[in-house]
Amino acid sequence: MRSPTTHRVAGLLLLMCVAVGMDARAADRLYDDLGGADGVAALVDQFLGNLADDARINHFFAETNLERFRSKLIEHLCALAGGPCTYSGDSMHQVHAGLGIGEAAFNAVVEDLIEAMERRDIGTGTQNRLLALLAPMHGDIVERR
Amino acid sequence: MRQMAGRLLGAVLLLLAGAASAEMPRLPHNSRILATGGATMIEGAAGGGIVPWAVLAGYGSSDEVGASGFYTHVDLKDYSLDAFGVAASWHNRVEVSLARQAFDLGTLGRALGLDDHELRQNILGVKLRLSGDLIYGRWPQVAAGMQYKHNLDFGIPDAVGARHDDDVELYISAAKLWLAGLFERNVFGNLTLRWSRANQGGLLGFGGDRGDGRELLVEGAAGIFLTRHIALGGEYRQQPDKLSFSPQSDWFDAFVAVFPNKHLSLVAAYADLGTVATLPGQRGWYLSLQLAF
Numbered sequence: 046m047r048s049p050t051t052h053r054v055a056g057l058l059l060l061m062c063v064a065v066g067m068d069a070r071a072a073d074r075l076y077d078d079l080g081g082a083d084g085v086a087a088l089v090d091q092f093l094g095n096l097a098d099d100a101r102i103n104h105f106f107a108e109t110n111l112e113r114f115r116s117k118l119i120e121h122l123c124a125l126a127g128g129p130c131t132y133s134g135d136s137m138h139q140v141h142a143g144l145g146i147g148e149a150a151f152n153a154v155v156e157d158l159i160e161a162m163e164r165r166d167i168g169t170g171t172q173n174r175l176l177a178l179l180a181p182m183h184g185d186i187v188e189r190r
Numbered sequence: 191m192r193q194m195a196g197r198l199l200g201a202v203l204l205l206l207a208g209a210a211s212a213e214m215p216r217l218p219h220n221s222r223i224l225a226t227g228g229a230t231m232i233e234g235a236a237g238g239g240i241v242p243w244a245v246l247a248g249y250g251s252s253d254e255v256g257a258s259g260f261y262t263h264v265d266l267k268d269y270s271l272d273a274f275g276v277a278a279s280w281h282n283r284v285e286v287s288l289a290r291q292a293f294d295l296g297t298l299g300r301a302l303g304l305d306d307h308e309l310r311q312n313i314l315g316v317k318l319r320l321s322g323d324l325i326y327g328r329w330p331q332v333a334a335g336m337q338y339k340h341n342l343d344f345g346i347p348d349a350v351g352a353r354h355d356d357d358v359e360l361y362i363s364a365a366k367l368w369l370a371g372l373f374e375r376n377v378f379g380n381l382t383l384r385w386s387r388a389n390q391g392g393l394l395g396f397g398g399d400r401g402d403g404r405e406l407l408v409e410g411a412a413g414i415f416l417t418r419h420i421a422l423g424g425e426y427r428q429q430p431d432k433l434s435f436s437p438q439s440d441w442f443d444a445f446v447a448v449f450p451n452k453h454l455s456l457v458a459a460y461a462d463l464g465t466v467a468t469l470p471g472q473r474g475w476y477l478s479l480q481l482a483f
């Protein structure tokens with residue numbers, strides 16, 4: 046009894062450990078997989094359309110300068126994905142502090158991004174790699190009470 | 191029972207086909223990301239199939255409520271189990287669940303010529319998220335829980351040496367999802383430590399002739415999302431061994447879970463419960479349907 050049990054448990058643990066070590070190479074070629082400059086711009090346009098249509102969170106953007114938002118977002122995603130851009134906007138903490146963004150709003154924006162990626166036919170693996178780069182910003186954006 | 195399970199499966203497949211093709215309207219109070227409420231395990235807590243996970247039922251985020259309901263059928267070589275129940279969560283902080291299990295003694299019941307061929311129990315569960323988030327942040331989501339179980343049919347458990355017809359179990363769980371963790375796919379793991387003296391999850395009572403003390407038992411789950419709608423995984427659950435009339439084996443399962451949308455999910459699994467009440471080789475199919483909000 047002990048031996049098959051130990052083996053199966055070891056298998057589960059191994060899977061978990063491998064998973065932890067694997068996200069280091071996430072940025073390789075992500076920019077290309079997103080379709081380069083055109084792909085990122087098209088993704089951001091689809092994403093902004095989704096945000097505008099999303100009654101759960103569009104009030105956050107009522108006073109936003111959309112032109113600046115669009116160009117900074119493109120820059121930000123391009124740089125994040127390893128593309129030839131430098132982000133020139135403000136830090137994620139500076140931009141979002143004081144807006145009162147909670148867990149629900151953050152998740153709504155993530156869903157709008159996922160839907161934009163689906164709409165652009167971006168594959169599951171590429172979607173996951175981009176989300177993995179964005180998820181660590183959660184702490185700078187969501188306000189704790 | 192088999193016939194009923196067959197009809198249920200048919201109905202579920204129809205529902206799934208319909209739901210997968212239709213865009214679901216967005217409901218308020220459903221802000222958490224798809225699948226982060228997990229499925230419902232056989233004791234009514236949000237989890238996998240046999241292990242309670244650190245996630246909370248439904249899709250309510252930090253200012254919202256969530257709820258779920260489930261029905262599960264497990265068809266083993268000589269037995270079958272039906273379980274159903276409801277759960278609710280508040281602010282992604284507290285989960286309360288109620289479940290009923292009915293274990294059909296099948297072969298053994300007939301062999302013993304029992305009138306009473308069912309073992310039923312009610313389970314009240316409470317789970318508290320202590321810290322962390324499944325997806326965000328460096329640390330796992332950690333939750334502590336308790337399950338109060340009460341046998342409705344104590345005749346057989348009593349006869350085979352069980353000491354109590356009700357009991358409280360405590361557990362602590364940690365769960366984490368790694369985005370693009372393996373082969374660019376999202377990977378998750380859950381580790382649960384349970385303090386229990388339940389025989390076959392409590393269906394054969396609590397404590398026994400071989401001891402009445404609770405033990406610290408290890409339970410675990412790991413899996414991978416092929417897409418955001420489909421996950422594959424496996425679970426392990428250690429068991430105490432307190433009745434001399436029959437050894438009790440640790441439990442395993444391998445599952446595929448489908449989440450067409452936030453309101454419907456289906457889990458199909460192959461479960462291996464080893465020796466159950468003297469009969470070895472108790473393997474079989476597990477099918478679970480969950481509605482969530």
Ligand code: HEM
Nearest residue numbers: 102105106109117118121134135140146150151154179182
């Ligand atoms: C990982 C998630 C997010 C990323 C990467 C992100 C990125 C950005 C970027 C690059 C800008 C432009 C910065 C600048 O103008 O210098 C921005 C602005 C903004 N973001 Fe986010 N954001 C995220 C989540 C959110 C969420 C969840 C909300 C609210 C629901 C939100 C609301 C806003 C608003 C309202 C502005 C404009 C602020 C202004 O008008 O000055 N963001 N964001």
